[in-house]
Each structure stands twice: as C-alpha cells, then as structure tokens.
Amino acid sequence: MVQALGLATTPRASQDALTVPSERGVQSLFTDTAPATTQQAAAAALFFKTHIPLKSWTATEWRKQPHSDTSFLTPEVTFLGRSNSGKSSLLNAILLNPTLCRVGPKPGKTTTMHAWALGPHDPKTKGARKGWQGDIEPKLTVLDMPGYGHGSQRDWGEEIMKYLTTRRQLRRAFVLVNPAHGMKKQDLQMLELLRRHTIPHQLIATKCDHDSVKRLPELLFEIQNQIKSHFGSGKAGPLLLTINDILAVAGLGDGQANKRVKASHMRGLSDVRWAVLRAAGLEEYAMALFANGGLPPKKKSAQAVQPATEDESKDEENIMAHPDFRSFIPRDAPEDGPNSEENIRALPETRRFTPSAPTETRTTTPAIQPTASSTKAAQQSKIRSIQTANERRVPSTEYPVRRNPPTPETGAQVSEASQPPNIGIGIDELMAMVTTPEDVRRAKDKRMQTGGRVRGPRASRQRLGRT
Ligand SMILES: Nc1nc2c(ncn2[C@@H]2O[C@H](COP(=O)(O)OP(=O)(O)OP(=O)(O)O)[C@@H](O)[C@H]2O)c(=O)[nH]1
Ligand SMILES: [Mg+2]
Structure with missing residues (x-):
C-alpha cells in the first residue's frame, strides 16, 4: 500500500543506465508528491534530452490555433512569476538549452508569451528522427511568460488572464517565487486567480543558491504561512491541497544573460522536470522511453485500450488506488504517520478529498471501441483519439479539474469541494x-x-x- 500511496520507497539504484547530475542538494520541502526517484529523474532527463523544443507560437497567436489542430490536444504547462524570478532561466535549464529563452539581470526581459512544443524530431532537419518511426508529434508545450510586478508590461494582465482562464489544455501553472523576497501581493493575487479558476498550480522557490539557502527551510515555512494566513481555512481549504508541495531550485543563473551555467551548480531540476511530466500525464511515456533505451516506447495494441469498467466509476476506490493518493491528505491530517493508510481511512468522510462530479463525458460518452483501419497512420490516429476519449472518461483526481459551468443540456454538476472559492479578482x-x-x-x-x-x-x- 505504501507504494500505492506514491511514497518514494524505491531505493536509489546506484547503477542506472543514465546518470543525471547530482541535483539533490536542495531538497524539496512539503512534498506531498514524492520527489522523483533516481529512475524517474533519469527518465525525465531522457525525455527532455530526446524531445527538442520548437517554437510553437508567441504573443497572442494561441488564439488563432484552430480547434482541429493536433496542438489543441497537446498538454501545456506554464511558468508564471514576478519579473526576474527566474522563469526563463528555469525553462532553459529544464529544456537543456541555455540560449532558448532570453535571460537577463534586469526585470522585464521576457516581454511576451513564448510557447515551445517538445517533440521527438531531429533538431537539425526538424523532420522525423531516425529510429522514431516518423513520430514528430509534440508531446508537451511549455510556456515562458513575461513576469508580473515591477518592470512588467502594461498589457500583461489582460492577455495572460485571458490565456489562463480559457486555455483548456493548460495542465499546470508553476508559480515561481524567490524565497528571499517571500510572497508578494501579486503572487498571492496570482494564487487567488489560479484557485478561482481551479487551474492546477504548484509553487517553485527559485534562486535558492543565494545567501537565503541557509535559511531555506525557514523561508519556505514563511511562504507557507503567508499563504495560509492569506487564504485562511474556510471554503478554500480543500483547494489548498493543490499547492502542497513547494519545489526548490538553485544555481540556474549567474546574473549574466545567456551565460552557460555549470550543470553541477544546478539543484532541484529533476523534481521540476518530473513534476512537469506528471502534470502533462507523461510519466508512463517517459518511463517507457527510459526502459526502451531512449527509443519510442512501444505503442499499446488497439486491443489493450479497454473501455472503462463499472468499477472505474467508483471514485472512492479509484482515489485509494491512485498513486498520488498522498496529494489528497489534508494539511491537518493526524501528525503521527500521516501517510499511513489507517490514518487516512480514519479521517472523517468530509475531510477526504472528494473528486468533482463526473465529467460530461463520463456519463454521456460510451466507451469507444477500436476498429480496424486500412492504413497504419489512420490506425495510429484512431488509437490516439480512443486513448484521449477514454482518458477523458476518468478525470485526473490529482488536482481539481477545470471544467465549464454545468449546462442544462448535460446536467453535469460540479461538486462543492471543487467549487472555486468566491474570491473577487478580475x-x-x-x-x-x-x-x-x-x-x-x-x-x-x-x-x-x-x-x-x-x-x-x-x-x-x-x-x-x-x-
Ligand atoms: N544566482 C542565481 N541567479 C539566477 C537563478 N535563476 C535565475 N537567475 C538570474 O536571475 C536573473 C533573471 O532571470 P530570468 O530567467 O531572466 O528571470 P525571468 O523571471 O524570466 O524575468 P522576466 O523575463 O523579466 O520576467 C538572471 O540574471 C538570471 O541569471 C538562480 O537559480 N540563481
Ligand atoms: Mg523571462
């Protein structure tokens, strides 16, 4: 059960096929999501090594993408934060390209949104890569945002607000905070916005290599206290679970634009990479890629795509079996062994995480049965659409899922636990x-x-x- 709860019980294998730089110097505190194991860290590093970023769109171009476009389905993660908090540096570091995003010591370096689509293409030809059977489909889009606060652009709020509130494929927003500065008013407002729209989010403490690193635990507690006292424990309580873990990174910049930083100085990147993959639902893909020696993971056969069973609709059991069950433990869970199954089961029903009401698709869409297709490409696209449709049947239980308000046609309701708190910000x-x-x-x-x-x-x- 411990493993089912997602605890990092796997001992660190000393002989992994791929070694990753030692990044464990700065540990993530308050992790309800277990830190990446060595294997997961290696798989994440391999994913970002084999999936090369290509500029997908900038500025307001996201509005122009037609819904039929495959990129509509590509999961997205975004990096938000005050100007100079280290967003672009972090992106460059996780994408293993020190010159991808413009970085500078002055606030306001990034002036518009930049989306990078990560696909397994050849970086030189931008076409298919050898051994990948022609697969160049982007698996993930990451976004570098202009910072808010001091030195930012006036049109920041409006455009990004529109993006954040309407982008359906946005899987998680990482909010970067410099712990030496603590949570500023704008950061708390940003969290309010994310909560109000139930956008999954996670905090990342940046620049932990500075003098502040000695006081890091203290500073992170301070951040947590600021958040707690800002939001209180009222209706926003259940949603506090979405920011349970604060990841910490360090050594990603040296104050000079585009200067290569030694990998050995970087800390905490594995956890961020893994969190990005988890947010996009790519953990299995990355692990399969790793197991396959960096070549495309073998696709499941059409038969392997099973329709959802009746059991799957039993939310309670699903949650118990979910590897991220730890994420649902309320902050004030019993101190003594809070992650033990007994303790979780001992919690009153009302304190357990309740997933949102079934999505419109779960009740209305019948499971799609695969059919034989004549061409391989058609078959592959069919499998993909089946997977997507079936994935939608059981929504992610890790974080509250953003959805449209209930419509009279579908009758889909949103449970109280997932209702965003009524915090006014526009x-x-x-x-x-x-x-x-x-x-x-x-x-x-x-x-x-x-x-x-x-x-x-x-x-x-x-x-x-x-x-
Ligand atoms: N010492 C140290 N410096 C960092 C770290 N991360 C970023 N920096 C520096 O901080 C400065 C700002 O970094 P950026 O990545 O441009 O910050 P940003 O959040 O993208 O800033 P805007 O684009 O203005 O919003 C740069 O000079 C980086 O070199 C870090 O972990 N440690
Ligand atoms: Mg930037």
Whole structure:
C-alpha cells in the first residue's frame, strides 16, 4: 500500500543506465508528491534530452490555433512569476538549452508569451528522427511568460488572464517565487486567480543558491504561512491541497544573460522536470522511453485500450488506488504517520478529498471501441483519439479539474469541494498588479526626493549639477 500511496520507497539504484547530475542538494520541502526517484529523474532527463523544443507560437497567436489542430490536444504547462524570478532561466535549464529563452539581470526581459512544443524530431532537419518511426508529434508545450510586478508590461494582465482562464489544455501553472523576497501581493493575487479558476498550480522557490539557502527551510515555512494566513481555512481549504508541495531550485543563473551555467551548480531540476511530466500525464511515456533505451516506447495494441469498467466509476476506490493518493491528505491530517493508510481511512468522510462530479463525458460518452483501419497512420490516429476519449472518461483526481459551468443540456454538476472559492479578482485587479514605466519613473523621483541613489542619465546630470 505504501507504494500505492506514491511514497518514494524505491531505493536509489546506484547503477542506472543514465546518470543525471547530482541535483539533490536542495531538497524539496512539503512534498506531498514524492520527489522523483533516481529512475524517474533519469527518465525525465531522457525525455527532455530526446524531445527538442520548437517554437510553437508567441504573443497572442494561441488564439488563432484552430480547434482541429493536433496542438489543441497537446498538454501545456506554464511558468508564471514576478519579473526576474527566474522563469526563463528555469525553462532553459529544464529544456537543456541555455540560449532558448532570453535571460537577463534586469526585470522585464521576457516581454511576451513564448510557447515551445517538445517533440521527438531531429533538431537539425526538424523532420522525423531516425529510429522514431516518423513520430514528430509534440508531446508537451511549455510556456515562458513575461513576469508580473515591477518592470512588467502594461498589457500583461489582460492577455495572460485571458490565456489562463480559457486555455483548456493548460495542465499546470508553476508559480515561481524567490524565497528571499517571500510572497508578494501579486503572487498571492496570482494564487487567488489560479484557485478561482481551479487551474492546477504548484509553487517553485527559485534562486535558492543565494545567501537565503541557509535559511531555506525557514523561508519556505514563511511562504507557507503567508499563504495560509492569506487564504485562511474556510471554503478554500480543500483547494489548498493543490499547492502542497513547494519545489526548490538553485544555481540556474549567474546574473549574466545567456551565460552557460555549470550543470553541477544546478539543484532541484529533476523534481521540476518530473513534476512537469506528471502534470502533462507523461510519466508512463517517459518511463517507457527510459526502459526502451531512449527509443519510442512501444505503442499499446488497439486491443489493450479497454473501455472503462463499472468499477472505474467508483471514485472512492479509484482515489485509494491512485498513486498520488498522498496529494489528497489534508494539511491537518493526524501528525503521527500521516501517510499511513489507517490514518487516512480514519479521517472523517468530509475531510477526504472528494473528486468533482463526473465529467460530461463520463456519463454521456460510451466507451469507444477500436476498429480496424486500412492504413497504419489512420490506425495510429484512431488509437490516439480512443486513448484521449477514454482518458477523458476518468478525470485526473490529482488536482481539481477545470471544467465549464454545468449546462442544462448535460446536467453535469460540479461538486462543492471543487467549487472555486468566491474570491473577487478580475482584469482590473490584475491590471493593477502591472507596473508601468510611468510608475517606475515616479518611484525613481520619489527615491531622489528621499535622498536615495538613482542611476542613469538623470543621476549623472545631477552629479554634474545640470539639473
Ligand atoms: N544566482 C542565481 N541567479 C539566477 C537563478 N535563476 C535565475 N537567475 C538570474 O536571475 C536573473 C533573471 O532571470 P530570468 O530567467 O531572466 O528571470 P525571468 O523571471 O524570466 O524575468 P522576466 O523575463 O523579466 O520576467 C538572471 O540574471 C538570471 O541569471 C538562480 O537559480 N540563481
Ligand atoms: Mg523571462
């Protein structure tokens, strides 16, 4: 059962086929999702090594993608955070390409959304890769976002708000926070927004290599306390489970743009990579890829795609058997062995995680039976559509699933536990988070009046007595 609960009981194999840089220096604290085992870390590293990022879209192009496009189904994860929190650096590090996203010491380096589609194509020809049987389909899209807060663009709020609230294939938003600065107002507002729209999210503490690293546990507790005191324990309680784990990364930048950072200085990347794969539902794929020595995992035969059984609709049992069962343990679960099955079963019913009501597809869509197709390509696409349809039948129970409001046609209801708390935040509030160049200039003026040092032409003019 321990394994079924997703605990990291697998001893670290000393002789793994693929070795990954030692990244365990900074441990993730508060992990309800078990940290990646050595094998999982290696599988994740192999996935990002074999799936090369290609620019998929930028800025507002996401709106133009037709729904029939295959990219519509490609899972997406995004990286959010204040300007200069290290989003682009983290992306470069996990995607193993130090020059992919522009990085700079000044806030506001990234000015628009960039989406990278990760597919198993040849990086030179961008076509099919040898040994991959022509498969170039992107498996995952990762997004680099402009930062909010100081130094950001005025149009940040509106566009990204629209993206976040309407993008259906968005599987998880990683919110990056510098623990030395703690949770700022904008970060808490961002969490409110994510909760309100039940967008799965997870915190990542960045730049943990600085002096702050010695005080890291203390700083992370502080972050957790800030979140707790901000949200309280009311109706938002169950949703607190979505940010149970704070991952920590370090050594991803040195203050100089595009300078290669030594891999040995990086910490915590494995856990982030694994979390990305988990968010996109690619763990099995990555492990199969790893087991297959970096070649495409063997596809399941059409027969292997079974229709959902009646048992699968029993949510309670599904949750118990779910490898991420630990994610559902409420924060204030009994202290003594909180992850033991007895303790979880001992929790009152109301305290257990209740999954949302069945999706419209589970009740209305019959399981799709595969049929023989004439061509291989047609067969493969058929299998894919069956898998997708069947996957939709049982929604992910790890995080509250975002869905449309219940419609009179389908009658689908959203259970109370998954109802977003009624926290008011809209475009206006988000716009207020954004600092304009005027704001920055005004802040500089203020600092000058109060005797603060200001750099730049105005300061030089002042020094030369020309003002
Ligand atoms: N020391 C240290 N510096 C880091 C780390 N990660 C990023 N940096 C530095 O922090 C600065 C900002 O990094 P970016 O990746 O550009 O930050 P960003 O969040 O993308 O910033 P915007 O694009 O402005 O929103 C750069 O100078 C990086 O070199 C880290 O883990 N440790
Ligand atoms: Mg950036």
